[in-house]
Amino acid sequence: MKLTVNGTAHEVDAPPDMPLLWVLRDLIGLTGTKFGCGMAQCGACTVHLDGTPMRSCITPAAAAADRSVTTIEGLSADGSHPVQRAWAELDVVQCGYCQSGQIMSAVALLAANAKPSDADIDAALSGNLCRCGTYQRIRAAVHRAAELSKA
Amino acid sequence: MxxxxxxxxxxxxxxxxxxxxxxxxxxxxxxxxxxxxxxxxxxxxxxxxxxxxxxxxxxxxxxxxxxxxxxxxxxxxxxxxxxxxxxxxxxxxxxxxxxxxxxxxxxxxxxxxxxxxxxxxxxxxxxxxxxxxxxxxxxxxxxxxxxxxxxxxxxxxxxxxxxxxxxxxxxxxxxxxxxxxxxxxxxxxxxxxxxxxxxxxxxxxxxDTPEKITGRATFGMDVKFDGLLTAVVARPPVFGGTVKSYDAAKAKAVPGVRSVVQVPSGIAVVADHFWAARQGREALSVEWDLGPNAALDTAALQAEFQRLADTPGLAAAKAGDPAQAMKQAARQLQADYSVPYLAHAPMEPLNATVRIGPDRCEIWAGTQFQTLDQMVAAQITGLKPEQVQIHTTFLGGGFGRRATPTSDFVSEAVHVAKAAGQPVKTVWTREDDVRGGYYRPAYLHRVHIGVDDKGLPLAWQHAVVGQSILVGTPMEPMMVKDGVDATSVEGVVDSPYLKGIGAHRVEIHSPKTGIPVLWWRSVGHSHTAFVMEGLVDELALAAKQDPVEYRRALLKDHPRHLGVLNLAAEKAGWATPPPKGRARGVAVHESFGSIIAQVAEVSAQDGRIRVHRVTCAVDCGIAVNPIGIAAQMESGVAFGLGAALHSRLDFREGRVQQSNFHDYVVLRLDEMPQVDVHIVPSTEKPGGVGEPGTPPVAPAVANAVAALTGKRLRELPLRLA
Structure with missing residues (x-):
């Protein structure tokens, strides 16, 4: 099966029903995308398929064939994406495990809505759990990222 | 201290x-x-x-x-x-x-x-x-x-x-x-x-921000090296169960599965990657001996706790003669408070990677308990502790779950690697994690309070019923004295309120249930703050006094408590009415060397409690990193609020009923209140900040709900309807 991840083509030997998450993590070696629940309940595994946020833990690898997959590693080489900069500026992370998914969801939100309201953020990111409770800073960081993206 | x-x-x-x-x-x-x-x-x-x-x-x-x-x-x-x-x-x-x-x-x-x-x-x-x-x-x-x-x-x-x-x-x-x-x-x-x-x-x-916003941070789950296999373990559906027999033929037929091995905790399917291991476990056929806990049932446990609460327990604190003093009471209050079993559910499911050599055992794990892991791994491998090398990775949340006195998830991984004869990462699924035990124990508090004609308590009788997290662990000799597990009653026996009451008695019952239990962020304070601050609020309302004023009177000899109480009240605008349709509740609680007061502002719609704002004042002594302290207060509020509003574990026929985040419900972003943190300037030695933010939130919210609706909620999670 052919997959394009962060612009790089990969040929992987995976059963078609193997979730994209495990193809990324265990076959390609991109561990930035996280396993949290395995049933699209926590959002830790969020990646983009042709720019659309998807829960990779329930997305069969076959569904990603011939499409463009973007993971946290593909967002920027050095953490310079506006969302990452906003996250750093507001000291959002704690344990950090959910943050790849949070950031990927936030990037997708901002791509669709350049100036989201609190309600927009709640709607777009409530599928991303954080047990450390960084939610307040996530909200603020999404607003900040919107400003940084404009600049 | x-x-x-x-x-x-x-x-x-x-x-x-x-x-x-x-x-x-x-x-x-x-x-x-x-x-x-x-x-x-x-x-x-x-x-x-x-x-x-x-x-x-x-x-x-x-x-x-x-x-x-x-x-x-x-x-x-x-x-x-x-x-x-x-x-x-x-x-x-x-x-x-x-x-x-x-x-x-x-x-x-x-x-x-x-x-x-x-x-x-x-x-x-x-x-x-x-x-x-x-x-x-x-x-x-x-x-x-x-x-x-x-x-x-x-x-x-x-x-x-x-x-x-x-x-x-x-x-x-x-x-x-x-x-x-x-x-x-x-x-x-x-x-x-x-x-x-x-x-x-x-x-x-x-x-640690740069690596955590780029996906570069290495958690236990992310450890990889050539030749590393992944295992998923089939564990008994009931705590204390054991393998009677198993058939691995179908599991071994799954492409990618390398071996199926029996370990003390169950049957491990070892494969090239997680997905093959999990598919292999699905295909596995195991017959279990369910053992002695196959009838575990939440309702039956609650009934047993109720029964115990009315029998004499071990004294955890006593002063004067509360039975005699009760006779002088102008009014009395009797109340039961209860909290359920809870899972920690850190975002990173449990896992550990183990490579065993002839004279060395290497472990990669997000663990809170390196020394115990090392000792246990040494026992399993026959090596000396110093031959066990632990590489601590970042932890994808701990909250106490990664500090198990039995070293459960690390020792299991050592068993798996040993049985497989190869380096193995043992990974738990979310369901394994939610159903894997080591929970915050359920507790029942039965309290009888007598107050004088001014509404101030003069007699306090308090029974605490719930499993000990320490009996039977290496910590028992240190923290269990005369049968009293200090962590079951912390926050009650050392309560400043209780100290001011000449006649009080706290008794403890520590039933054994077969359910593995453990510390959960803020340990005993996770229930005792809810109980003590709820009760004091009840006394204030019964005395027709303002809850902040009433606490000020009881805490007059505790300047640091008063300091945070006054600061939180001031910053929350306690003296001014809340927005229409909302009410405020307050709680103040000391734990881990720090004192926190929180004021919650809530509303309710269609039976659903909505927390809009939590004003938090913290006295943690010298504030080493204010931005980190604020983060921990926000974090403690979110963690405690999820439990206050939603989380519970139930047992039926020995089985944990919840399994994943759809039914083990924790706080999501849309329910996160605005949290304002105010730090009291202090030259006292530093206290803790990781846990103390959690205990006050449940009582602050319950007290606000009582102010809003007149309904006193004495059970977590809080339910209006």
Whole structure:
């Protein structure tokens, strides 16, 4: 099966029903995308398929064939994406495990809505759990990222 | 209160060079752990101090300062706070500070608990002296080296931003490291006066952000190397169950499955990757002997707790004659409060990676309990503890779950790697995690209070029913006294309210149920704050008094409690009415050496409680990193609020009914209130901050709901309808 991840083509030997998450993590070696629940309940595994946020833990690898997959590693080489900069500026992370998914969801939100309201953020990111409770800073960081993206 | 070890008893050792560019290596040992915080009992002797030195910091010839942290970073921010302590005394260039988890070794034993571990919100206060001493010692050596080189008096040297200078001379740390390393460590170093602190007390951003926003951070789950296999374990559906028989034929037929092995906890399917292992487990056929707990049932447990509450228990605290005093009461209040079993559910499911060689066992894990993991792994492999090497990774949340006295998830992984004869990462699914035990125990509190004609309590009888988390563990001798597990009643027996009541009695019942239980963020305070602050609120309302005013009267001899209470009330606008349709509730609670007051502002619609705002005042003594403290308060509120509004575990026919985040419900972003944190300026020694933010939120919300609806909710999770 052919997959394009962060612009790089990969040929992987995976059963078609193997979730994209495990193809990324265990076959390609991109561990930035996280396993949290395995049933699209926590959002830790969020990646983009042709720019659309998807829960990779329930997305069969076959569904990603011939499409463009973007993971946290593909967002920027050095953490310079506006969302990452906003996250750093507001000291959002704690344990950090959910943050790849949070950031990927936030990037997708901002791509669709350049100036989201609190309600927009709640709607777009409530599928991303954080047990450390960084939610307040996530909200603020999404607003900040919107400003940084404009600049 | 926290009893810091006596710094003068510490021996400082300087290790050999040969580390990172011939850098300066500072290490030191603590001869004995003195006491357990809170308990007051003597702790057992710490493991003998290792003669071999391990480093707490390294100064590289590239000017980098690498701090080795003896505790595990699980989100609480010690990856930043501990380096701040060293950099403060070292006068290091903060931008050159790097951080690593220390290996597992006796030298890294907790200064109070005597073993290498992270818990009890203790990392910052327990290291407050040790890490500053390390920084000051390194600074003294660098200054000596410079002074010698320049032929000047060390007292005429100054240090700033990683540069030592004197008159026209100046040298960077990296240039001095090797010479400094050849010098004998000073017997004694002076620490800075607080007025000279530049870093301590300054809002300092996290050092682990860059790797955590780019996906580069390595959690246990992310460990990989050539030849590493992944295992998923089929465990019994009921606690205490065992394998009767199994058929692995279909599992072995799954492509990618390498082996199926039996381990003490169940049957492990070992495969090339997680997905094959999980598919293999699905295909596995196991017949279980369910054991003695196959009838476990929440309703039956509750009935048993109710029955026990009316029988005499062990006395955990007593003063005067409450039965006699009760007769003088103008009014009486009788109430039952209860809380359910809870899972920690950290975002990173449990996992551990193990590679066993002929004379070495290597473990990669996000663990809070390195010393116990090391001991248990040594027993399983037949190696010596020092032959077990632990690589602590970042923890994808801990909340207590990664500090198991049985070393459950690490020891299981050692068994799997041993049985498979290959390096294996054992991974739990979310369902395994939610159903895997080690829960915050359910508790029932039955309380009978008598008040005088002013509504002030004069008699207090209190029964606490719930499993002990410590009986049967290596901590039992330290923290269970005369059958009373201190963690079951903390927050009650040491309550400032109770201390002011001449006649009180607290009794404890610790039934055994077969359910594995454990500390859960804030431990006993996770239920006792809900009970005590709910009861005091009930007394205030019954006395027709303002809840803040009423608490002020009861806390008049507790200035730090009053300080946070007044600050939270002021910042929340307690004196002004809340917005229409909302009400406020307050709670104040001390835990882990810090005192927190919170005011919650809530509304309710269609039976659903909505928390809009939580104003939090914290007195944690010296505030080492204010930005980290604020983060931990926000975090504690979110963690406690999810439990207050939603989370519960139930048992039926021995089985845990919940399994994943769809039915084990925790807080999501759309329910996150605005949390405003206010830190009380203080010169008291630092207290904990990781846990104390959690206990007050449930009672603050319940008290607000009572103010809003007139309905007193005495059970968690809170339910209006």
């Amino acid at each position: 926290n009893d810091l070890s006596n710094a003068s008893r510490r021996r400082f050792l300087k290790a050999g060079a040969a580390v990172v560019g011939g850098g300066l290596v500072i290490a030191f040992t603590v001869p004995l752990a003195k006491r357990f915080a809170g308990g007051g009992e003597a702790a057992p002797a710490a493991p003998a101090a290792a003669p071999a030195a391990n480093a707490f910091l390294r100064v590289g010839s590239d000017d980098s300062v690498t701090v080795l942290i003896a505790h595990s970073e699980m989100g609480q921010g010690i990856w930043t706070a501990l380096p701040m302590l060293i950099a403060e005394e070292l006068d290091a260039d903060w931008s050159r500070v790097r951080v690593e988890h220390a290996p597992a070794a006796p030298v890294y034993a907790h200064t109070v608990f005597g073993m290498q571990m992270t818990g009890g919100s203790s990392s910052t206060w327990s290291e407050f002296e040790r890490y500053r001493q390390a920084g000051a010692t390194a600074r003294a050596l660098l200054v000596q080296a410079a002074a010698k080189q320049w032929g000047v008096n060390p007292a005429d040297c100054r240090v700033e931003n990683g540069i030592v200078s004197s008159g026209s001379h100046s040298a960077r740390f990296g240039e001095l490291a090797e010479a400094a390393n050849a010098l004998p460590a000073p017997d004694k170093v002076a620490l800075k006066e607080p007025k000279d602190w530049k870093l301590i007390g300054k809002a300092t951003k996290r050092l």
